[in-house]
C-alpha cells in the first residue's frame with residue numbers, strides 16, 4: 150500500500166524514523182503524470198533501497214511565467230495507482246503554500262552550467278530545480294536519488310550541487326525510456342496532436358543521424374550539423390531550438406569529436422517543447 154503524505158513535517162518525521170531503524174531510502178523526485186520513464190526509476194529504487202519515496206510536485210519555481218505550469222498534466226488518482234503498482238512506499242505531494250511560504254527569497258543556483266542549452270532557453274529553470282531538490286533532500290535525507298538521462302543537463306547540475314554543497318547522498322542516472330519509434334517518453338507528449346506526435350520523433354531521428362555520422366568516421370560537428378539540421382528544417386511544423394555536440398562534463402560545444410560526447414537537442418512541435426540526447 151502506498152501511503153500519501155502531504156505535510157512537510159510528516160515526511161520529515163517519517164524519513165527520520167526510517168533512517169533511525171537503519172533502513173535505506175531510495176528517492177525519486179517527479180512532477181507526476183507518470184510514464185514508463187518514471188516507473189523505471191521507481192523499479193530501480195525498489196530493487197536497491199529498503200524504502201521508496203516518490204515526490205509528486207509540479208514545482209512552480211522551475212517554470213517561467215509564459216511556460217506551461219498551469220496546463221502541465223496532472224492526474225493524482227492515476228499516479229497513485231501507478232505508484233501502488235510499483236510498490237512505492239510513500240508518495241509525497243506537498244502544497245505550494247508549504248513549499249514556498251510567501252515571501253520566499255532563498256534560491257540555489259549553479260553559476261556555470263545553467264546558462265547554456267536548456268538554461269539559455271529557460272533562464273530561471275535550473276534555479277527552480279535546484280531549490281526544490283535542496284528542500285526535498287533536506288526533508289527526506291535519502292541515501293540514493295534517481296534521475297533520468299533524458300534530462301542530462303539537469304542530472305549534471307544536480308550532481309554538482311551534491312558535491313559542492315556537501316549533500317550526503319548518491320545520485321544515479323538511468324537510461325532514457327523511449328516509445329517504440331524512439332520518441333523519448335515525457336509527460337509533455339500528452340500535449341501532442343496525432344499529427345504532431347508523428348513529427349515528434351524527428352528529434353530522435355536527428356540525434357541518431359548525428360550519431361551514425363560520427364560512427365562512420367565524420368568528426369567535425371559543423372559538417373554533421375549541416376546535414377542533420379537541414380533534415381530537421383525540412384519537417385513541417387517543427388522549429389529547432391538547439392542541436393549541439395557537447396562535452397559531457399562542461400557542456401562546452403565540441404568542434405571535433407575525439408572522445409565520448411553528448412548530442413543534445415530541443416525542438417518545438419507546435420506549442421510543445423521536447424528535449425532529448427544521445428551519447429556518441
Ligand code: AMP
Pocket residue numbers: 178179180181185186187189190295296297298299300323324325326327333334335336
Ligand atoms: P519529471 O516528472 O518530468 O520531472 O521527471 C522526473 C524524473 O523522471 C526526472 O529525473 C526525469 O529525468 C525522469 N524521466 C523523465 N522522462 C524520462 C524517460 N523517458 N526515461 C527515463 N527517465 C525519465
